[in-house]
Amino acid sequence: MPELLRIANQATALTLSGGASLAPVDVAYETHGTFDGSNAVFICHPLTCDAHVAARGPHDDPGWWDVMVGPGRPIDTRRHFVICANVLGGCSGTTGAATRAADDAPWGARFPDVEISDMVAVHRRLLAALGIDRLHAVVGPSMGGCQALQWLLDHPADADRFVIIAGTARPSADNRAWNAVARHAILSDEGYRGGAYAPGPGPLAGLATARMIGHLTYLSETELERRFGPSAAGPHRGPSALASYLDHQGGKFVRRFDANAYLTLLGAVDRFDAFSRRSAVTTTPCPPRVLLVSLSGDRRFGRAHSEHIAAELAARGVEAAHHHETGSDLGHDAALLDQPELAARVADFLDLDTIQSLPRTGHAT
Template sequence: MVFTGWPAPTGKHLSLATPFPGDRPLLLSSGARLGPVQVAYETYGRLDDARGNAVFVCHALTGDSHPARHHADDTPGWWETMVGPGRPVDTRRYFVICANVVGGCAGTTGPWATGPDGAPYGEAFPEVTVADMVGVHRALLAGLGIRRLRAVVGGSLGGMQTLEWLLRHPQDADGFAVVAGTARQSADNLAWNAVARHAIRGSAAVAAGPVREAGLRAGLGTARMIAHLTYLSEQSLHRKFGRAPRKGGTRTHPSSLVQGDFAVESYLEHQADKFLRRFDPRSYLQLIGAMDHFDAFAAPDRLADAAAPPAVLLYSFASDRLFGPEHSDHIKTELAARGLTARHERDETSDIGHDAFLLDVPGFLATADRFLKDLDLRAGARRDDLVTS
C-alpha cells in the first residue's frame, strides 16, 4: 500500500500561497532544497492604509492557521482567548495573519505533500527547523505586501518561532511576545520527546504497508497522551480527575487505545483519539525534531542589528512544568547580554500548567492587551515624529 498523504484541510477562510515555487525552491537550514512550498494561512480584520497594523500569530506544536472564529457560526479556533473582537489581538484593530508551519499537516507543505517523484514525501520529507518556519512566514508576508508588523506573538513552539524571528529580524516588528516559550529544550523536555518518538517509530518498526501505517497511527496516539502529561500540571490533573473511576464504568467513546479504569485514563484516551483524526505522525516527528534542535543563543553574538530596538514581552506560568519561568529568565538574561531589554511577567494565579497560555487567565490576557496597546502608542508617536520632522 502506498502512503496516500495527509489530506490538507479546506475551508472558506483558508487561503493558500506559494512563496517558493518549484523553480525557486526554499533553501532549508539543512542545505536541502524544498519546492514548491505551499502555505496555508488565514487573515482577520483589515489592513490599514499605512499597512502598519498587522500582527502575526505563530501557532504551537499541534496548532494550525485557525486561531479564532471569523464569525459566530464558524468553527472555534485554538486561541479564542487571545484573538478576536475585544481580545488582546483585537481583530477590529489589527490585521491578523496566522499560517501553518512548514512540515505541518494543516495545508502548508509537509510530509503529506507530493514530492518530486509524484508521490507523497512521507518519511523522505527533509528535516525542517524553527528558522525554516520563520523564513517561510516572512516570505508569505512579503507576498502580501507587508514589510513591518505591529507584533509577532506566539506560545510554546510559537514562542520559539517568535524568539527566532526577534533574533534574526528584529526590524520586522514593533514588538515580540514570547509566551510560555523557551530558547532551548531542557534534558527533561528532550526526554519526553524521545519517549514520544519511540512510541511512534517503535509501533511501526519492521513493518510495511498498511501494518506500518496502523503502527504509526497507534504510536501517535500514545505520543499525544505523553504530551498531555507535560501540558497539564499535577495539581490540575488532581483537581479535574483525582482517583475517580471512568464515568459510568464503561467506554464513552470509540477509543482505539487500551481502556483504563480511571477517569484520567479516559481523558487521555479521548485526547489521543481526537488527535488521530487531525494529525499526521510524520509531521509530528518533524515538528518535535525542530523543537529539540532549536538553540536560540548557541551563537554568543546572535542578535541582528535594528535601528529601533523592538519591545519584548516574555510571559511565563509558575505551574508550567514544560517551559516554566526559568526558561523565560534564561531568555531575558541572554537578550540583556546582547543589549536588548525584555520584560518578563510571571503568572502565579493559574495551576493549569503549560496549557494556561491557551485559556482564560485574566492577568495574562490583561498583560498581553497592555503590551499591544503600548505598541500602538509607540507606533502613533513614531508617525507623529515623521510628520513633524
C-alpha cells in the same frame, strides 16, 4: 477554511538551514481584520495547532486561540490585522511530510529536517507575498514562542514588538526525554512502516500514545490532582478516569494529525538552540520591545526558560518585560485558555497608546 499560497517553486526554491532545497512550498494561512499598513500582527502557532487561530464569525468552527484573538479580544481584530499560518512541516495545508513531493508521492519520512528558523523563513516569504513589509507585533505561545524568539534574533526590524508566551530558547533534557519517548511510541508501531504508511491508517496507536505523553506535560501536577485525584468529584475520580481521559485525547489527535509531521515538528523543537549562534539583534540600532510570559505550574517551559531568554537578550542589548502568570496553576496549557491576567497583560503590551508612552530603550515591568 485557510487560503493556500505558493511561496516557493523550482525557480525560487527554499533553502533550508540544513542545506536541502525545497520546492514547491505552499503555505496555508488565514487573516482577520483589515490591514491599514501598520497594524499587522503575526501569530505563530504551537506544536500541533494550525492556521485557524480564531473563528471568523458565529457560524465558523472555533479557533485554537479564540480567547485571545477576535473582536474585543486582547488581540483585537477590529484594530489589528491578524495573520496566522500553518508551519512548514505541519500537516494542515502547508508543505510537509503529508503533502506530495515532485514524484507525486507523499513525502513521508523523506521530508527533510526542518528547523524553527525555516518556519520563520516561510512566514517571511508569506508576508512578502501579501505585501506586508513590517509588523506591529509577532506573538507566539509554546513552539510559537520559539518561532517568535528566532524571528526577533534574526530579523528584529521586522516588527515593533515581540510576545513570547511559555516559550524556550533551548529545550531542557527533561523536555527532550519526553519527546524521545513519544517518538519511540510512533517508530515502534508496526503501522509506521519506516514512514511509508498509506494516508489514513498508519501508526495510529503509536501516534495516540505519543499525544498522551505530550498532553501529560501540558497539565501541571496540581491540575492533574485536582481533576483525577482522591478529592475529585464524581466519575472523574481514580486511575480509570485518568486513563479514559488520556485515551480520549489520543483518539482525537489521530483524527487530525499525521505521524511523520509530528516527528518533524518534535525534531525541530528538540534541536532548537536560539542563542547558539550570532544574531542580527545585537546590531540593530533601535531594539524592538519584548514581552516574555511564563506560566505557573508549567512543566514544559516554566519560569526558568523565560528568565534564561531575558538574560541572553539583555546580554545582547535588548531589555524584556517578564510577566509571570500567577492567576492560574493549570500549567503549559494555560497559554491557550481563558486567563484574565494573561489576556490583560498581552492587550496592554500591544496597545499603541500605552507603548508609545514608554522609553524606546526599555520596558515596563
